[in-house]
Amino acid sequence: MQHQLVWFRNDLRVRDNQALSQAVASKQAVLAVYLACPQQWQSHDLAPIQADLIERRLATLQQQLAELNIPLLVVHCPDFASVPQCFLQLAQQYHIGAVHFQQQYELNEQRRDQAVQQSLSQQGLEVFSYHGDCILPPASVLTKTAQVFKVFTPFRKAWLGQLDDACFSPLAAPAAVLASLVPDSFKPLLAQPEPVKLDYPTQDSSAWLCDEHQVIQCLRDFSAAKAESYQQLRDFPAEAGTSKLSAYLALGIISPRQCLARLYHDHPQVLESQQGGAFVWLSEIVWREFYRHLIAAYPQLCKGRAFLEWTERVSWQHDEQLLQAWQQGKTGYPIVDAAMRQLAETGWMHNRLRMIVASFLSKDLLIDWHHGERWFMQHLIDGDFASNNGGWQWAASTGTDAQPYFRIFNPTTQGERFDPSGEFVRHWLPELSEVPGKKVHQAHTWAEKHAVHLAYPKPIVDHAKQRKLALSLFEQAKANYGAVEPLS
Ligand code: FAD
Numbered sequence: 085m086q087h088q089l090v091w092f093r094n095d096l097r098v099r100d101n102q103a104l105s106q107a108v109a110s111k112q113a114v115l116a117v118y119l120a121c122p123q124q125w126q127s128h129d130l131a132p133i134q135a136d137l138i139e140r141r142l143a144t145l146q147q148q149l150a151e152l153n154i155p156l157l158v159v160h161c162p163d164f165a166s167v168p169q170c171f172l173q174l175a176q177q178y179h180i181g182a183v184h185f186q187q188q189y190e191l192n193e194q195r196r197d198q199a200v201q202q203s204l205s206q207q208g209l210e211v212f213s214y215h216g217d218c219i220l221p222p223a224s225v226l227t228k229t230a231q232v233f234k235v236f237t238p239f240r241k242a243w244l245g246q247l248d249d250a251c252f253s254p255l256a257a258p259a260a261v262l263a264s265l266v267p268d269s270f271k272p273l274l275a276q277p278e279p280v281k282l283d284y285p286t287q288d289s290s291a292w293l294c295d296e297h298q299v300i301q302c303l304r305d306f307s308a309a310k311a312e313s314y315q316q317l318r319d320f321p322a323e324a325g326t327s328k329l330s331a332y333l334a335l336g337i338i339s340p341r342q343c344l345a346r347l348y349h350d351h352p353q354v355l356e357s358q359q360g361g362a363f364v365w366l367s368e369i370v371w372r373e374f375y376r377h378l379i380a381a382y383p384q385l386c387k388g389r390a391f392l393e394w395t396e397r398v399s400w401q402h403d404e405q406l407l408q409a410w411q412q413g414k415t416g417y418p419i420v421d422a423a424m425r426q427l428a429e430t431g432w433m434h435n436r437l438r439m440i441v442a443s444f445l446s447k448d449l450l451i452d453w454h455h456g457e458r459w460f461m462q463h464l465i466d467g468d469f470a471s472n473n474g475g476w477q478w479a480a481s482t483g484t485d486a487q488p489y490f491r492i493f494n495p496t497t498q499g500e501r502f503d504p505s506g507e508f509v510r511h512w513l514p515e516l517s518e519v520p521g522k523k524v525h526q527a528h529t530w531a532e533k534h535a536v537h538l539a540y541p542k543p544i545v546d547h548a549k550q551r552k553l554a555l556s557l558f559e560q561a562k563a564n565y566g567a568v569e570p571l572s
Contacts, residue, residue, distance in 0.1 A: 086181025419499030442479030
Protein backbone atom coordinates (compact mmCIF):
# COMPACT_ATOMS: atom_id res chain seq x y z
CA MET A 85 0.00 0.00 0.00
CA GLN A 86 1.42 3.39 -0.98
CA HIS A 87 1.17 6.49 1.17
CA GLN A 88 0.97 10.22 0.62
CA LEU A 89 3.63 12.69 1.72
CA VAL A 90 3.05 16.38 2.47
CA TRP A 91 6.16 18.54 2.35
CA PHE A 92 5.71 21.53 4.67
CA ARG A 93 7.79 24.62 3.91
CA ASN A 94 6.60 28.22 4.41
CA ASP A 95 3.02 27.02 4.92
CA LEU A 96 3.11 25.83 8.51
CA ARG A 97 -0.65 25.57 8.98
CA VAL A 98 -3.39 22.97 8.77
CA ARG A 99 -6.13 25.35 7.60
CA ASP A 100 -6.16 26.62 4.04
CA ASN A 101 -3.38 24.23 3.13
CA GLN A 102 -4.16 22.67 -0.20
CA ALA A 103 -1.20 20.30 -0.16
CA LEU A 104 -2.38 18.85 3.14
CA SER A 105 -6.05 18.78 2.15
CA GLN A 106 -5.35 17.02 -1.15
CA ALA A 107 -3.12 14.43 0.48
CA VAL A 108 -5.83 13.66 3.05
CA ALA A 109 -8.49 13.57 0.32
CA SER A 110 -6.65 10.62 -1.28
CA LYS A 111 -8.00 8.42 1.55
CA GLN A 112 -4.56 6.97 2.09
CA ALA A 113 -2.16 7.27 5.01
CA VAL A 114 -0.36 10.62 5.12
CA LEU A 115 3.13 11.44 6.33
CA ALA A 116 4.24 15.05 6.80
CA VAL A 117 7.84 16.19 6.44
CA TYR A 118 9.72 19.39 7.13
CA LEU A 119 13.32 19.68 5.90
CA ALA A 120 15.85 21.52 8.03
CA CYS A 121 18.62 22.82 5.73
CA PRO A 122 21.01 24.70 8.04
CA GLN A 123 23.79 25.33 5.51
CA GLN A 124 21.35 26.60 2.94
CA TRP A 125 19.62 28.77 5.54
CA GLN A 126 22.95 30.24 6.56
CA SER A 127 23.57 31.28 2.99
CA HIS A 128 20.05 32.75 2.83
CA ASP A 129 20.75 34.71 6.05
CA LEU A 130 17.88 33.14 8.00
CA ALA A 131 17.59 35.08 11.26
CA PRO A 132 18.08 33.04 14.46
CA ILE A 133 14.89 34.57 15.88
CA GLN A 134 12.93 33.35 12.86
CA ALA A 135 14.55 29.91 13.15
CA ASP A 136 13.37 29.81 16.76
CA LEU A 137 9.82 30.67 15.75
CA ILE A 138 9.93 27.95 13.06
CA GLU A 139 11.16 25.44 15.63
CA ARG A 140 8.42 26.37 18.10
CA ARG A 141 5.80 26.34 15.38
CA LEU A 142 6.87 22.91 14.14
CA ALA A 143 6.46 21.50 17.64
CA THR A 144 2.86 22.73 17.79
CA LEU A 145 2.17 21.69 14.19
CA GLN A 146 3.41 18.22 15.07
CA GLN A 147 0.75 18.00 17.78
CA GLN A 148 -1.98 19.36 15.50
CA LEU A 149 -1.09 16.86 12.79
CA ALA A 150 -0.90 13.98 15.26
CA GLU A 151 -4.55 14.70 16.10
CA LEU A 152 -5.23 14.11 12.40
CA ASN A 153 -3.26 10.82 12.56
CA ILE A 154 -0.47 12.36 10.50
CA PRO A 155 3.08 12.10 11.84
CA LEU A 156 5.41 15.05 11.20
CA LEU A 157 9.09 14.24 10.71
CA VAL A 158 11.78 16.91 10.75
CA VAL A 159 14.50 15.63 8.43
CA HIS A 160 17.98 17.15 8.21
CA CYS A 161 19.45 17.89 4.79
CA PRO A 162 22.44 20.23 4.84
CA ASP A 163 21.50 22.11 1.69
CA PHE A 164 19.05 22.15 -1.20
CA ALA A 165 21.37 20.03 -3.37
CA SER A 166 20.86 17.09 -1.03
CA VAL A 167 17.07 17.35 -0.99
CA PRO A 168 16.24 15.04 -3.94
CA GLN A 169 18.30 12.22 -2.43
CA CYS A 170 16.67 12.80 0.91
CA PHE A 171 13.23 12.41 -0.65
CA LEU A 172 14.19 9.25 -2.48
CA GLN A 173 15.22 7.71 0.85
CA LEU A 174 12.02 8.83 2.55
CA ALA A 175 9.93 7.51 -0.32
CA GLN A 176 11.56 4.14 -0.05
CA GLN A 177 11.49 3.92 3.72
CA TYR A 178 7.85 4.93 4.08
CA HIS A 179 6.37 3.55 0.83
CA ILE A 180 5.44 6.95 -0.56
CA GLY A 181 3.50 7.05 -3.81
CA ALA A 182 2.79 10.79 -4.07
CA VAL A 183 4.27 14.03 -2.76
CA HIS A 184 2.32 17.27 -2.27
CA PHE A 185 3.73 20.74 -1.62
CA GLN A 186 2.87 24.41 -2.02
CA GLN A 187 5.13 26.46 -4.22
CA GLN A 188 7.80 28.92 -3.17
CA TYR A 189 8.86 31.48 -5.74
CA GLU A 190 12.51 32.22 -4.95
CA LEU A 191 15.02 30.98 -7.53
CA ASN A 192 16.91 28.46 -5.35
CA GLU A 193 13.66 27.06 -4.02
CA GLN A 194 12.25 26.72 -7.55
CA ARG A 195 15.38 24.92 -8.72
CA ARG A 196 15.29 22.61 -5.70
CA ASP A 197 11.67 21.77 -6.41
CA GLN A 198 12.35 21.06 -10.07
CA ALA A 199 15.17 18.69 -9.09
CA VAL A 200 12.94 16.92 -6.56
CA GLN A 201 10.11 16.67 -9.07
CA GLN A 202 12.41 15.20 -11.69
CA SER A 203 14.04 12.63 -9.46
CA LEU A 204 10.77 11.49 -7.87
CA SER A 205 8.98 11.28 -11.22
CA GLN A 206 11.81 9.14 -12.56
CA GLN A 207 11.09 6.72 -9.73
CA GLY A 208 7.42 6.64 -10.67
CA LEU A 209 6.14 8.85 -7.84
CA GLU A 210 3.46 11.45 -8.44
CA VAL A 211 4.30 15.03 -7.50
CA PHE A 212 1.61 17.68 -6.97
CA SER A 213 2.32 21.35 -6.34
CA TYR A 214 -0.14 24.11 -5.41
CA HIS A 215 -0.19 27.87 -4.95
CA GLY A 216 -0.93 28.74 -1.34
CA ASP A 217 1.42 31.63 -0.68
CA CYS A 218 -0.40 34.07 -2.95
CA ILE A 219 -4.10 34.67 -3.41
CA LEU A 220 -3.55 34.91 -7.17
CA PRO A 221 -0.47 32.99 -8.29
CA PRO A 222 2.46 34.56 -10.15
CA ALA A 223 1.94 34.93 -13.91
CA SER A 224 -1.83 34.93 -13.45
CA VAL A 225 -2.17 38.73 -13.26
CA LEU A 226 -0.91 40.22 -16.50
CA THR A 227 -1.30 43.36 -18.58
CA LYS A 228 -3.53 43.39 -21.67
CA THR A 229 -0.45 42.46 -23.68
CA ALA A 230 0.29 39.52 -21.37
CA GLN A 231 3.21 41.23 -19.66
CA VAL A 232 4.04 41.19 -15.98
CA PHE A 233 3.00 44.43 -14.27
CA LYS A 234 5.93 46.55 -13.21
CA VAL A 235 3.86 49.25 -11.55
CA PHE A 236 1.83 48.57 -8.43
CA THR A 237 -1.41 50.56 -8.95
CA PRO A 238 -2.42 48.94 -12.27
CA PHE A 239 -1.32 45.58 -10.83
CA ARG A 240 -3.68 46.10 -7.90
CA LYS A 241 -6.52 47.10 -10.22
CA ALA A 242 -6.09 43.98 -12.34
CA TRP A 243 -5.61 41.85 -9.21
CA LEU A 244 -8.86 43.11 -7.69
CA GLY A 245 -10.65 42.50 -10.98
CA GLN A 246 -9.56 38.86 -11.03
CA LEU A 247 -10.72 37.86 -7.56
CA ASP A 248 -13.22 35.03 -7.69
CA ASP A 249 -15.18 33.09 -5.07
CA ALA A 250 -12.26 30.75 -4.37
CA CYS A 251 -10.16 33.73 -3.23
CA PHE A 252 -12.62 34.34 -0.40
CA SER A 253 -13.01 30.70 0.63
CA PRO A 254 -10.04 29.41 2.58
CA LEU A 255 -10.04 25.66 3.11
CA ALA A 256 -11.05 24.27 6.49
CA ALA A 257 -8.67 21.97 8.32
CA PRO A 258 -8.98 18.48 6.84
CA ALA A 259 -10.72 15.70 8.73
CA ALA A 260 -8.48 13.18 10.47
CA VAL A 261 -7.07 10.31 8.46
CA LEU A 262 -8.92 7.15 9.49
CA ALA A 263 -6.97 5.33 12.18
CA SER A 264 -7.46 2.12 10.21
CA LEU A 265 -5.38 3.61 7.38
CA VAL A 266 -2.36 4.40 9.54
CA PRO A 267 0.35 1.81 8.80
CA ASP A 268 2.47 0.19 11.52
CA SER A 269 5.54 2.13 10.35
CA PHE A 270 3.82 5.45 11.23
CA LYS A 271 2.54 4.39 14.64
CA PRO A 272 5.74 4.90 16.65
CA LEU A 273 6.14 8.32 14.98
CA LEU A 274 2.70 9.26 16.25
CA ALA A 275 3.05 7.71 19.68
CA GLN A 276 6.50 9.14 20.39
CA PRO A 277 7.40 11.88 17.96
CA GLU A 278 11.02 12.99 17.76
CA PRO A 279 11.44 16.37 19.46
CA VAL A 280 11.77 19.13 16.85
CA LYS A 281 15.35 20.36 16.48
CA LEU A 282 16.63 22.40 13.57
CA ASP A 283 20.37 22.47 14.39
CA TYR A 284 20.51 26.15 13.57
CA PRO A 285 21.39 29.04 15.90
CA THR A 286 18.30 30.38 17.64
CA GLN A 287 17.31 33.53 19.47
CA ASP A 288 14.33 33.62 21.81
CA SER A 289 11.13 34.27 19.86
CA SER A 290 8.72 33.67 22.74
CA ALA A 291 7.18 37.14 22.36
CA TRP A 292 5.64 35.80 19.14
CA LEU A 293 2.80 33.30 18.91
CA CYS A 294 3.21 29.87 17.41
CA ASP A 295 -0.27 28.49 17.92
CA GLU A 296 -2.42 28.54 14.78
CA HIS A 297 -5.66 29.28 16.69
CA GLN A 298 -4.10 32.22 18.47
CA VAL A 299 -2.66 33.64 15.28
CA ILE A 300 -6.06 33.41 13.60
CA GLN A 301 -7.51 35.18 16.62
CA CYS A 302 -4.99 38.01 16.09
CA LEU A 303 -6.14 38.35 12.51
CA ARG A 304 -9.78 38.41 13.66
CA ASP A 305 -9.08 41.00 16.35
CA PHE A 306 -7.19 43.23 13.96
CA SER A 307 -9.79 42.96 11.23
CA ALA A 308 -12.71 43.63 13.56
CA ALA A 309 -11.22 46.32 15.76
CA LYS A 310 -8.31 47.97 13.98
CA ALA A 311 -8.59 47.69 10.21
CA GLU A 312 -10.80 50.78 9.98
CA SER A 313 -8.27 53.00 11.74
CA TYR A 314 -5.30 51.48 9.87
CA GLN A 315 -5.11 54.36 7.41
CA GLN A 316 -4.83 56.96 10.20
CA LEU A 317 -2.49 55.05 12.50
CA ARG A 318 -0.29 52.89 10.31
CA ASP A 319 2.54 55.40 9.91
CA PHE A 320 3.08 56.10 13.60
CA PRO A 321 5.45 53.64 15.23
CA ALA A 322 4.41 54.59 18.78
CA GLU A 323 0.86 53.39 17.97
CA ALA A 324 -0.13 49.73 17.72
CA GLY A 325 -1.80 50.60 14.43
CA THR A 326 -0.69 47.71 12.19
CA SER A 327 -1.56 44.03 12.36
CA LYS A 328 1.89 42.62 13.27
CA LEU A 329 0.96 39.54 11.26
CA SER A 330 4.01 39.60 8.97
CA ALA A 331 5.95 36.88 10.81
CA TYR A 332 2.93 34.57 10.64
CA LEU A 333 2.44 35.25 6.93
CA ALA A 334 6.16 34.69 6.31
CA LEU A 335 6.04 31.26 7.97
CA GLY A 336 2.60 30.53 6.56
CA ILE A 337 0.93 30.06 9.95
CA ILE A 338 -1.87 31.98 8.27
CA SER A 339 -2.44 32.44 4.55
CA PRO A 340 -3.09 35.65 2.63
CA ARG A 341 -6.41 34.13 1.56
CA GLN A 342 -7.48 33.85 5.20
CA CYS A 343 -6.58 37.54 5.57
CA LEU A 344 -8.70 38.52 2.57
CA ALA A 345 -11.64 36.35 3.64
CA ARG A 346 -11.65 37.70 7.19
CA LEU A 347 -11.34 41.30 6.05
CA TYR A 348 -14.18 40.85 3.59
CA HIS A 349 -16.30 39.16 6.25
CA ASP A 350 -15.90 42.13 8.59
CA HIS A 351 -15.89 44.85 5.91
CA PRO A 352 -18.11 43.64 3.06
CA GLN A 353 -17.98 47.07 1.40
CA VAL A 354 -14.18 47.01 1.10
CA LEU A 355 -13.94 46.05 -2.56
CA GLU A 356 -16.70 48.32 -3.75
CA SER A 357 -15.65 51.44 -1.87
CA GLN A 358 -11.91 50.96 -2.46
CA GLN A 359 -11.16 53.37 0.32
CA GLY A 360 -10.79 53.54 4.07
CA GLY A 361 -8.54 51.64 6.42
CA ALA A 362 -9.64 48.15 5.43
CA PHE A 363 -8.87 48.84 1.78
CA VAL A 364 -5.49 50.35 2.59
CA TRP A 365 -4.67 47.24 4.63
CA LEU A 366 -5.79 45.01 1.77
CA SER A 367 -3.46 46.99 -0.49
CA GLU A 368 -0.54 45.95 1.71
CA ILE A 369 -1.47 42.32 1.18
CA VAL A 370 -1.48 43.12 -2.54
CA TRP A 371 2.03 44.65 -2.25
CA ARG A 372 3.10 41.34 -0.79
CA GLU A 373 1.67 39.57 -3.84
CA PHE A 374 3.18 42.14 -6.22
CA TYR A 375 6.71 41.45 -4.95
CA ARG A 376 6.15 37.70 -5.20
CA HIS A 377 4.97 38.01 -8.79
CA LEU A 378 8.05 40.10 -9.56
CA ILE A 379 10.61 37.64 -8.18
CA ALA A 380 8.89 34.80 -10.01
CA ALA A 381 9.02 36.73 -13.30
CA TYR A 382 12.49 38.21 -12.82
CA PRO A 383 14.72 35.54 -11.26
CA GLN A 384 17.66 37.96 -11.55
CA LEU A 385 16.20 39.67 -8.48
CA CYS A 386 17.16 36.56 -6.50
CA LYS A 387 20.75 36.91 -7.71
CA GLY A 388 21.30 40.30 -6.16
CA ARG A 389 20.51 42.29 -9.30
CA ALA A 390 18.84 45.69 -9.15
CA PHE A 391 15.56 45.91 -11.05
CA LEU A 392 16.67 49.11 -12.79
CA GLU A 393 19.93 48.17 -14.42
CA TRP A 394 21.27 51.70 -14.58
CA THR A 395 21.22 51.94 -10.78
CA GLU A 396 23.86 49.20 -10.70
CA ARG A 397 26.24 51.93 -11.86
CA VAL A 398 25.81 53.95 -8.66
CA SER A 399 29.24 54.25 -6.99
CA TRP A 400 28.28 53.36 -3.43
CA GLN A 401 30.81 54.57 -0.91
CA HIS A 402 31.40 51.74 1.50
CA ASP A 403 32.53 52.70 5.00
CA GLU A 404 32.60 49.91 7.57
CA GLN A 405 32.38 52.28 10.54
CA LEU A 406 29.30 53.99 9.19
CA LEU A 407 27.72 50.63 8.44
CA GLN A 408 28.36 49.48 12.00
CA ALA A 409 26.96 52.68 13.44
CA TRP A 410 23.79 52.06 11.43
CA GLN A 411 23.60 48.41 12.50
CA GLN A 412 24.09 49.28 16.17
CA GLY A 413 21.72 52.25 16.24
CA LYS A 414 24.45 54.82 16.85
CA THR A 415 24.11 57.20 13.92
CA GLY A 416 23.09 60.25 15.97
CA TYR A 417 19.75 60.36 14.10
CA PRO A 418 17.26 59.38 16.83
CA ILE A 419 14.51 57.91 14.66
CA VAL A 420 17.04 55.76 12.78
CA ASP A 421 18.73 54.58 15.98
CA ALA A 422 15.48 53.84 17.79
CA ALA A 423 14.32 51.78 14.81
CA MET A 424 17.55 49.81 14.57
CA ARG A 425 17.43 49.03 18.28
CA GLN A 426 13.81 47.92 17.97
CA LEU A 427 14.95 45.50 15.27
CA ALA A 428 17.87 44.16 17.32
CA GLU A 429 15.74 43.61 20.42
CA THR A 430 12.47 42.37 18.97
CA GLY A 431 13.24 41.08 15.48
CA TRP A 432 10.58 43.40 14.08
CA MET A 433 10.54 46.97 12.83
CA HIS A 434 7.62 49.19 11.93
CA ASN A 435 7.14 49.69 8.16
CA ARG A 436 7.59 53.48 8.24
CA LEU A 437 10.87 52.93 10.07
CA ARG A 438 12.02 50.29 7.60
CA MET A 439 11.60 52.90 4.89
CA ILE A 440 13.44 55.54 6.91
CA VAL A 441 16.43 53.39 7.89
CA ALA A 442 16.73 51.90 4.41
CA SER A 443 16.70 55.36 2.87
CA PHE A 444 19.24 56.53 5.44
CA LEU A 445 21.64 53.67 4.68
CA SER A 446 21.49 54.12 0.93
CA LYS A 447 21.02 57.89 0.53
CA ASP A 448 22.67 59.35 3.64
CA LEU A 449 25.44 56.85 4.28
CA LEU A 450 25.65 56.04 0.56
CA ILE A 451 26.19 52.38 1.38
CA ASP A 452 25.09 49.69 -1.06
CA TRP A 453 21.55 48.62 -0.13
CA HIS A 454 22.52 44.92 -0.31
CA HIS A 455 24.24 45.34 3.09
CA GLY A 456 20.98 46.52 4.59
CA GLU A 457 18.95 43.84 2.85
CA ARG A 458 21.25 41.22 4.38
CA TRP A 459 21.21 42.76 7.86
CA PHE A 460 17.42 42.77 7.80
CA MET A 461 17.22 39.10 6.79
CA GLN A 462 19.70 38.21 9.53
CA HIS A 463 17.56 39.91 12.19
CA LEU A 464 13.92 39.99 11.12
CA ILE A 465 11.33 37.65 12.63
CA ASP A 466 9.35 38.18 9.40
CA GLY A 467 12.34 37.99 7.01
CA ASP A 468 10.94 37.19 3.61
CA PHE A 469 13.03 37.41 0.47
CA ALA A 470 10.44 38.93 -1.87
CA SER A 471 9.09 41.59 0.52
CA ASN A 472 12.53 42.43 1.87
CA ASN A 473 14.14 42.73 -1.54
CA GLY A 474 11.14 44.71 -2.77
CA GLY A 475 11.28 47.03 0.24
CA TRP A 476 15.01 47.63 -0.09
CA GLN A 477 14.87 48.23 -3.81
CA TRP A 478 11.95 50.61 -3.23
CA ALA A 479 13.85 52.63 -0.64
CA ALA A 480 17.16 52.62 -2.51
CA SER A 481 15.37 53.68 -5.75
CA THR A 482 16.74 50.68 -7.64
CA GLY A 483 13.43 48.84 -7.95
CA THR A 484 10.48 49.03 -10.25
CA ASP A 485 7.84 51.47 -9.03
CA ALA A 486 10.31 52.58 -6.36
CA GLN A 487 10.79 55.86 -4.55
CA PRO A 488 12.32 58.16 -7.24
CA TYR A 489 16.02 58.67 -6.50
CA PHE A 490 15.59 62.44 -6.17
CA ARG A 491 13.02 62.08 -3.37
CA ILE A 492 15.19 61.60 -0.32
CA PHE A 493 13.79 61.28 3.20
CA ASN A 494 15.08 63.76 5.73
CA PRO A 495 15.50 61.55 8.82
CA THR A 496 14.92 64.46 11.23
CA THR A 497 11.68 65.67 9.70
CA GLN A 498 10.50 62.07 9.23
CA GLY A 499 11.01 61.61 12.97
CA GLU A 500 9.17 64.81 13.82
CA ARG A 501 6.30 63.90 11.54
CA PHE A 502 5.81 60.26 12.45
CA ASP A 503 6.88 60.31 16.09
CA PRO A 504 5.50 63.74 16.94
CA SER A 505 5.54 63.27 20.70
CA GLY A 506 8.97 61.60 20.64
CA GLU A 507 7.48 58.70 22.58
CA PHE A 508 8.86 56.00 20.31
CA VAL A 509 12.38 57.41 20.27
CA ARG A 510 12.52 57.87 24.04
CA HIS A 511 11.31 54.30 24.55
CA TRP A 512 14.21 52.84 22.54
CA LEU A 513 16.88 55.43 23.38
CA PRO A 514 16.86 55.78 27.18
CA GLU A 515 19.88 58.11 26.88
CA LEU A 516 17.44 60.68 25.46
CA SER A 517 14.77 60.19 28.12
CA GLU A 518 15.21 63.73 29.46
CA VAL A 519 14.69 65.43 26.11
CA PRO A 520 11.06 66.59 25.98
CA GLY A 521 8.45 66.15 23.27
CA LYS A 522 9.48 66.24 19.67
CA LYS A 523 12.68 68.08 20.53
CA VAL A 524 14.10 64.58 20.89
CA HIS A 525 14.54 64.50 17.11
CA GLN A 526 17.05 67.35 17.39
CA ALA A 527 18.35 66.27 20.74
CA HIS A 528 21.76 67.96 20.59
CA THR A 529 20.27 71.34 19.68
CA TRP A 530 18.00 71.07 22.73
CA ALA A 531 20.88 69.87 24.94
CA GLU A 532 23.15 72.77 23.94
CA LYS A 533 20.41 75.27 24.66
CA HIS A 534 19.83 73.80 28.12
CA ALA A 535 23.48 73.00 28.84
CA VAL A 536 22.70 69.30 29.27
CA HIS A 537 25.22 66.59 28.48
CA LEU A 538 23.79 63.74 26.42
CA ALA A 539 25.49 60.35 26.21
CA TYR A 540 24.32 60.10 22.64
CA PRO A 541 26.42 60.39 19.46
CA LYS A 542 26.39 63.53 17.31
CA PRO A 543 25.02 62.88 13.78
CA ILE A 544 27.65 60.83 11.94
CA VAL A 545 26.91 62.53 8.62
CA ASP A 546 25.41 65.83 7.55
CA HIS A 547 22.08 65.10 5.87
CA ALA A 548 22.07 68.12 3.54
CA LYS A 549 25.57 67.34 2.27
CA GLN A 550 24.90 63.64 1.82
CA ARG A 551 21.67 64.34 0.02
CA LYS A 552 23.49 66.35 -2.62
CA LEU A 553 26.12 63.65 -2.94
CA ALA A 554 23.46 60.96 -3.34
CA LEU A 555 21.76 62.95 -6.08
CA SER A 556 25.02 63.38 -7.94
CA LEU A 557 25.89 59.66 -7.62
CA PHE A 558 22.54 58.66 -9.06
CA GLU A 559 22.75 61.27 -11.83
CA GLN A 560 26.23 60.12 -12.78
CA ALA A 561 25.06 56.51 -12.85
CA LYS A 562 22.15 57.42 -15.10
CA ALA A 563 24.32 59.45 -17.43
CA ASN A 564 26.89 56.65 -17.63
CA TYR A 565 24.25 54.12 -18.46
CA GLY A 566 22.35 56.13 -21.05
CA ALA A 567 18.99 54.41 -21.04
CA VAL A 568 16.70 53.67 -18.12
CA GLU A 569 15.58 50.16 -18.90
CA PRO A 570 14.57 47.43 -16.48
CA LEU A 571 16.17 43.99 -16.65
CA SER A 572 14.70 41.92 -19.42
P1 FAD B 1 0.58 45.51 8.15
O1 FAD B 1 0.79 46.92 7.96
O2 FAD B 1 -0.45 45.08 9.14
O3 FAD B 1 0.36 44.81 6.78
C1 FAD B 1 -0.28 43.53 6.64
C2 FAD B 1 0.62 42.57 5.89
O4 FAD B 1 0.84 43.03 4.57
C3 FAD B 1 2.00 42.43 6.50
O5 FAD B 1 1.99 41.53 7.57
C4 FAD B 1 2.81 41.98 5.31
O6 FAD B 1 2.70 40.60 5.10
C5 FAD B 1 2.16 42.72 4.16
N1 FAD B 1 2.86 43.96 3.89
C6 FAD B 1 2.71 45.15 4.53
N2 FAD B 1 3.48 46.09 3.96
C7 FAD B 1 4.15 45.48 2.96
C8 FAD B 1 5.10 45.93 2.00
N3 FAD B 1 5.51 47.20 1.95
N4 FAD B 1 5.60 45.03 1.15
C9 FAD B 1 5.20 43.74 1.16
N5 FAD B 1 4.29 43.27 2.03
C10 FAD B 1 3.77 44.13 2.92
N6 FAD B 1 7.81 42.53 5.09
C11 FAD B 1 8.00 41.24 5.38
O7 FAD B 1 7.02 40.51 5.62
N7 FAD B 1 9.25 40.69 5.42
C12 FAD B 1 10.37 41.42 5.18
O8 FAD B 1 11.48 40.88 5.21
C13 FAD B 1 10.21 42.81 4.90
N8 FAD B 1 11.28 43.61 4.71
C14 FAD B 1 11.09 44.94 4.42
C15 FAD B 1 12.20 45.76 4.17
C16 FAD B 1 12.04 47.10 3.87
C17 FAD B 1 13.25 47.97 3.60
C18 FAD B 1 10.74 47.66 3.80
C19 FAD B 1 10.55 49.11 3.49
C20 FAD B 1 9.64 46.86 4.04
C21 FAD B 1 9.79 45.50 4.34
N9 FAD B 1 8.67 44.66 4.59
C22 FAD B 1 8.87 43.34 4.86
C23 FAD B 1 7.30 45.18 4.44
C24 FAD B 1 6.66 45.74 5.73
O9 FAD B 1 7.52 46.63 6.36
C25 FAD B 1 6.24 44.66 6.71
O10 FAD B 1 5.52 43.65 6.06
C26 FAD B 1 5.34 45.24 7.81
O11 FAD B 1 6.03 46.26 8.49
C27 FAD B 1 4.93 44.16 8.75
O12 FAD B 1 4.15 44.67 9.80
P2 FAD B 1 2.61 44.30 9.92
O13 FAD B 1 2.45 42.82 9.87
O14 FAD B 1 2.10 45.01 11.12
O15 FAD B 1 2.04 44.91 8.60
